[in-house]
Amino acid sequence: MKLEAKEDFPPATENDARSGNSVAAIRKSILDHIHFSQARLPVMATCNDWYVALAYTVRDRMFGHWMNVVQAIADPQRKIVGYLSAEFLMGPHLGNALINLGIHDNTRAAVAQLGLNLDDLLAQEEEPGLGNGGLGRLAACYMDSLATLGVPALGYGIRYEFGIFSQEIRDGRQVEKTDKWLRLGNPWEIHRPELSCTVNFGGRTEWFHDERGRLRIRWIPNRVIKGVPYDTPIPAFRKDFIGILRLWKSEAVESFDFQAFNVGDYYKAVDEKVVSETVSKVLYPNDEPEIGKTLRLAQQYFFVSCALQDMIRVHLIRGKALDTFHESFAVQLNDTHPAIAVAELMRLLVDEHDMDWCEAWTITRNVFSYTNHTLLSEALEKWPLPFFGHLLPRHLEIIYEINHRFLEEVRRHAPGDDGLASRLSIIDEGGQKSIRMAHLASVAGHRINGVAELHTKLLSRTVLRDFHAIYPDRFVNVTNGVTPRRWMVLSNPKLAGLLESAIGDRWICRFEEEIEKIAPLADDPAFRNHWREVKRGNKADLAGLIHERTGNTVDPDTLFDVQVKRIHEYKRQHLNVLHIVTLYNRIRRNPNLDITPRTFIFGGKAAPGYAMAKLIIKLINDVGAVVNRDPDVAGRLKVVFFPNFNVKNGQMIYPAAELSEQISTAGKEASGTGNMKFSMNGALTIGTLDGANVEIREAVGPENFFLFGLTVDQVNDLWGRGYNPRRYYEENAQLREAVDLLYSGHFSPDHQARFVPLLDTLLNHDPYMLLADYQAYIDCQDQIAAAYRDQEHWTRISILNVARMGRFSSDRSIREYCKDIWRIRQGV
Numbered sequence: 001m002k003l004e005a006k007e008d009f010p011p012a013t014e015n016d017a018r019s020g021n022s023v024a025a026i027r028k029s030i031l032d033h034i035h036f037s038q039a040r041l042p043v044m045a046t047c048n049d050w051y052v053a054l055a056y057t058v059r060d061r062m063f064g065h066w067m068n069v070v071q072a073i074a075d076p077q078r079k080i081v082g083y084l085s086a087e088f089l090m091g092p093h094l095g096n097a098l099i100n101l102g103i104h105d106n107t108r109a110a111v112a113q114l115g116l117n118l119d120d121l122l123a124q125e126e127e128p129g130l131g132n133g134g135l136g137r138l139a140a141c142y143m144d145s146l147a148t149l150g151v152p153a154l155g156y157g158i159r160y161e162f163g164i165f166s167q168e169i170r171d172g173r174q175v176e177k178t179d180k181w182l183r184l185g186n187p188w189e190i191h192r193p194e195l196s197c198t199v200n201f202g203g204r205t206e207w208f209h210d211e212r213g214r215l216r217i218r219w220i221p222n223r224v225i226k227g228v229p230y231d232t233p234i235p236a237f238r239k240d241f242i243g244i245l246r247l248w249k250s251e252a253v254e255s256f257d258f259q260a261f262n263v264g265d266y267y268k269a270v271d272e273k274v275v276s277e278t279v280s281k282v283l284y285p286n287d288e289p290e291i292g293k294t295l296r297l298a299q300q301y302f303f304v305s306c307a308l309q310d311m312i313r314v315h316l317i318r319g320k321a322l323d324t325f326h327e328s329f330a331v332q333l334n335d336t337h338p339a340i341a342v343a344e345l346m347r348l349l350v351d352e353h354d355m356d357w358c359e360a361w362t363i364t365r366n367v368f369s370y371t372n373h374t375l376l377s378e379a380l381e382k383w384p385l386p387f388f389g390h391l392l393p394r395h396l397e398i399i400y401e402i403n404h405r406f407l408e409e410v411r412r413h414a415p416g417d418d419g420l421a422s423r424l425s426i427i428d429e430g431g432q433k434s435i436r437m438a439h440l441a442s443v444a445g446h447r448i449n450g451v452a453e454l455h456t457k458l459l460s461r462t463v464l465r466d467f468h469a470i471y472p473d474r475f476v477n478v479t480n481g482v483t484p485r486r487w488m489v490l491s492n493p494k495l496a497g498l499l500e501s502a503i504g505d506r507w508i509c510r511f512e513e514e515i516e517k518i519a520p521l522a523d524d525p526a527f528r529n530h531w532r533e534v535k536r537g538n539k540a541d542l543a544g545l546i547h548e549r550t551g552n553t554v555d556p557d558t559l560f561d562v563q564v565k566r567i568h569e570y571k572r573q574h575l576n577v578l579h580i581v582t583l584y585n586r587i588r589r590n591p592n593l594d595i596t597p598r599t600f601i602f603g604g605k606a607a608p609g610y611a612m613a614k615l616i617i618k619l620i621n622d623v624g625a626v627v628n629r630d631p632d633v634a635g636r637l638k639v640v641f642f643p644n645f646n647v648k649n650g651q652m653i654y655p656a657a658e659l660s661e662q663i664s665t666a667g668k669e670a671s672g673t674g675n676m677k678f679s680m681n682g683a684l685t686i687g688t689l690d691g692a693n694v695e696i697r698e699a700v701g702p703e704n705f706f707l708f709g710l711t712v713d714q715v716n717d718l719w720g721r722g723y724n725p726r727r728y729y730e731e732n733a734q735l736r737e738a739v740d741l742l743y744s745g746h747f748s749p750d751h752q753a754r755f756v757p758l759l760d761t762l763l764n765h766d767p768y769m770l771l772a773d774y775q776a777y778i779d780c781q782d783q784i785a786a787a788y789r790d791q792e793h794w795t796r797i798s799i800l801n802v803a804r805m806g807r808f809s810s811d812r813s814i815r816e817y818c819k820d821i822w823r824i825r826q827g828v
């Protein structure tokens, strides 16, 4: 099939008010939208009106590119990536689109001619917080790289009405506020009601004979809802191409409640509408055990079913038969949240499209691949059988059949090894029977990937060991990456400008090959000066924002020591706090102590149901309150908790950091991507050998990375020998002093025992081995404090860190997915 739309459309000119990129055209376009799209008088337009008019103006300039993608999607020769993810943490669109479309400067000028400031309009955008953290942000970076590499891609997810809660800090504690990001509308999305799908739930299945007399199975659901897609274009960097983010909203099916309506039960009909809309209502925060489970499984099935129906529709439009579906689509499962897709594709092919089981299975196996994101056993998804069967009765049967055939293959492979079969089974038969979603994804996926070398290795030795034993070739590693467009060009314009003056701008798209060219400049004193000025400027900007958001005054001439990420015990924010308390004790003992002045900056959300994480937030704030007030400490230590860490705030924080805290217990962080953003922006890392830290350290050079702590093997060893955290407390005076001060209520005079649950956990169990790593951490921090005093040397290392981060662009990750997993050729 060939689309002619592009030829019919008049080619853009610089001054065309609908698509031109000149200052005059952009200005005209903004005014047109104020008038024609919003029916506002310019004199009465609010800041939000101008922002919306500008957003439409920018969006208009993507539609030409969109047509290229529509053509690529319609071209049966080109394989499309379907990226299935329950989360996409895109961050604000406007600034990124201006950069990628190459119209930032002209837009700033056009806006200025209208008497406005572009920064005010950028600030107006509500960020779509449709993700919890790293996993959702990874999906967003991958959408950027897919577009920039010219790979036709559809990102499929859920258009949550409420994204991740926004965090306020009151009295040092997290308070959650609903994220009403759609309140003032969303100018970036295009509503596509004509592409709606229906999705079934519940009910039962039954046998029947079809018109050809064959025995078939029919699903008779007891609920039907509709999925309506909203498309958001994701622009490539300076290329005539975009990716499409297609998010689904749940709605009531018009006809379903008709009967209720007819017999006069109007309220029941309305009720139905409310219930249907609930499915895409809210994003669930991580670490929220048990509660809201039905709705979560319903969400997963809902968006996955819509996505697969949509892909099948696209494939059929290409004029191809379903038996070549795998030639049209490579579908990536971003963790197990979309793993139900395996059973759903089988159902669509076998039940709805009348395909033979074996053929359908071959296609399914070719289509899917699975990215694992966690080794934490509590985070591995499992659904109790009766509950699953109640919501998805047909899928339960399909999973039984997949499992039956799979286990037969296993038994042929290892006759008599029933232990192996039960360990591999998709059904966990122990205790409460449940479906292991990681097993479902691993049975079906032709590739299983971890997200950092260490993680992939541990994956194949621990949670998926038995799969690795029988299918070693399915396992590949694709180390995560982040996009230099958002995380350098957009968020750190001062650094980008300096880099451009030194090596041009090819690094933005060819990061791996180009960025290393700045390495020799580490030896150039003038360049080092410029480098420090950039960092100093970013620190001053962040200091201003910190003052605005928290009332704290921080000194941009102190070492900015930053830990921003979700709050979790395994990430060990409280180890960082133990360091602060240790320094505080040293100063109390010797008020004239000569120490390197530091500003400790924390940020991150705790899952609303995770009491210990919330207590850690309170701990940071309570310690900060005392330390910041103490006259003996003044000018030497400052502790701030930056509220509501999200992409928008991250864009201000990463560029201002000098020290990046990546201090998780070895073996717990799958990859991390924050570690990459920091390092690309010139922060040095203090870190354990965990996740991608290992590869970052190798890349930047061990001498340019502050390593501390137990390795994975040492952690396992210590558990094996019997870990007794209290011994570390008893034998280490400095540690004891810090812990005792916390126990004493010094930081919580209004409630002396406040931190007892946290401290008791450390002394009695310490599941994340803070006490075992404490001394190594303190020693490493002392080295850092000394190193920071030699600013020339520090700057040198900072430059080398950036120069050697080439591998960590998400462009490299996506190239690897294309080659090793999707078997896709790159486009433009």
Ligand SMILES: *Cc1c(COP(=O)(O)O)cnc(C)c1O
Residues within 6 Å of the ligand: 132, 133, 134, 137, 564, 565, 566, 645, 646, 647, 650, 671, 672, 673, 674, 675, 677
């Ligand atoms: C990058 C990022 C994360 C992930 O940070 P890690 O340090 O890898 O845990 C989480 N949230 C936001 C907003 C991010 O930008």
